[in-house]
Amino acid sequence: MSKKVRLSGIAYESLVNGPGIRRVFFSQGCRHDCEGCFNPETHDFNGGEDRDMDELIKEVKDNPMLKGITFSGGDPFERAEEFAYMAKNFKDQGLNIWSYTGYTYEFIMNSLDSRPDWKEFLKYIDILVDGRFDQDKMDDTIRFRGSSNQRIIDVQESRNTGVVIVLHD
Numbered sequence: 383m384s385k386k387v388r389l390s391g392i393a394y395e396s397l398v399n400g401p402g403i404r405r406v407f408f409s410q411g412c413r414h415d416c417e418g419c420f421n422p423e424t425h426d427f428n429g430g431e432d433r434d435m436d437e438l439i440k441e442v443k444d445n446p447m448l449k450g451i452t453f454s455g456g457d458p459f460e461r462a463e464e465f466a467y468m469a470k471n472f473k474d475q476g477l478n479i480w481s482y483t484g485y486t487y488e489f490i491m492n493s494l495d496s497r498p499d500w501k502e503f504l505k506y507i508d509i510l511v512d513g514r515f516d517q518d519k520m521d522d523t524i525r526f527r528g529s530s531n532q533r534i535i536d537v538q539e540s541r542n543t544g545v546v547i548v549l550h551d
């Protein structure tokens with residue numbers, strides 16, 4: 383049986399959601415309700431569209447220009463089981479993986495015992511951009527983040543060292 387994931391959209395060749403040419407999968411469903419969110423249509427868990435994950439994986443394989451994959455939102459951590467399946471396949475293709483989330487890295491780490499889906503997804507993520515969008519901290523001059531409270535975190539280095547490794551000042 384084909385496996386489905388519910389998406390709000392796809393950016394096929396994006397330059398603004400991480401380094402290099404990337405495919406961006408926008409998840410459907412978000413609980414954070416950040417004031418000033420740019421994508422309120424992605425909040426409803428019943429919105430968006432079910433997509434066949436194996437087809438999405440094959441489409442990525444067919445584009446040698448892609449350097450990486452970004453999971454954006456909605457909140458990808460609400461679809462972690464499905465995205466873990468996709469991310470594992472993309473890792474096997476040698477692609478770099480970014481994910482955005484409204485949860486903080488610390489909250490995710492403290493929840494791993496009760497969230498095997500988060501634990502699995504995290505295994506394949508190189509970079510996590512974490513935290514809710516704060517419109518009072520919105521800053522157009524920063525790259526890859528909507529507000530300055532959000533952090534660009536090297537996930538695997540952080541897990542290896544036990545210290546949160548943030549890749550900007």
Ligand code: SF4
Nearest residue numbers: 412415416419484515
């Ligand atoms: S986490 Fe992202 S999608 Fe969810 S409400 Fe906040 S800004 Fe919007």
